[in-house]
Amino acid sequence: KNEVEQSPQNLTAQEEEFITINCSYSVGISALHWLQQHPGGGIVSLFMLSSGKKKHGRLIATINIQEKHSSLHITASHPRDSAVYICAFGSQGNLIFGKGTKLSVKP
Amino acid sequence: DVKVTQSSRYLVKRTGEKVFLECVQDMDHENMFWYRQDPGLGLRLIYFSYDVKMKEKGDIPEGYSVSREKKERFSLILESASTNQTSMYLCASSPSTDYGYTFGSGTRLTVV
Numbered sequence: 001k002n003e004v005e006q007s008p009q010n011l012t013a014q015e016e017e018f019i020t021i022n023c024s025y026s027v028g029i030s031a032l033h034w035l036q037q038h039p040g041g042g043i044v045s046l047f048m049l050s051s052g053k054k055k056h057g058r059l060i061a062t063i064n065i066q067e068k069h070s071s072l073h074i075t076a077s078h079p080r081d082s083a084v085y086i087c088a089f090g091s092q093g094n095l096i097f098g099k100g101t102k103l104s105v106k107p
Numbered sequence: 108d109v110k111v112t113q114s115s116r117y118l119v120k121r122t123g124e125k126v127f128l129e130c131v132q133d134m135d136h137e138n139m140f141w142y143r144q145d146p147g148l149g150l151r152l153i154y155f156s157y158d159v160k161m162k163e164k165g166d167i168p169e170g171y172s173v174s175r176e177k178k179e180r181f182s183l184i185l186e187s188a189s190t191n192q193t194s195m196y197l198c199a200s201s202p203s204t205d206y207g208y209t210f211g212s213g214t215r216l217t218v219v
Contacts, residue, residue, distance in 0.1 A: 033208065041195055041213030048207045094140060094165065095208065099149035
């Protein structure tokens, strides 16, 4: 049973395109995390949010608690945004992860 | 900034060897985690620890053990490495689940 579903699994975009990655989850949560993993493996925490919207530079994360859905948006995408984006939520002391969305941004 | 340091980026070991993966964090975080990441399966929790000398099994603990003798250090041990343990291993720490996580750079382990 997948408690976290991400879509799409793979996404190819042209530079400057507006990108949306979606995350749906099946249980009540207190906070949802968005993570970024570049080739090479290191994972960076982008956002942790429990309601509304957060913005950091060209990245925007939104969450709708009632609909159990979150989105990560990238405005004016750039090839350096190419990475795997992972959503996750906390449960019983640890994180439950989605399988990730692999984003490739072409120049 | 919190830093989580994993001792090796790449490691090649032979089947049957005992393997130690070390993880150190420098911000006095209570919780530490070991995950493995495989294509198509995403990140899966092996073990986590919420305090010194405390450990909890995650989703896939078989073939692994852990040690947390000091708050800043969480070690993952492969008692007898097997080829199906070839994977990317990621360590993380957090002050609690209501706060953000910090991940190490990962160790890509190959068992031959």
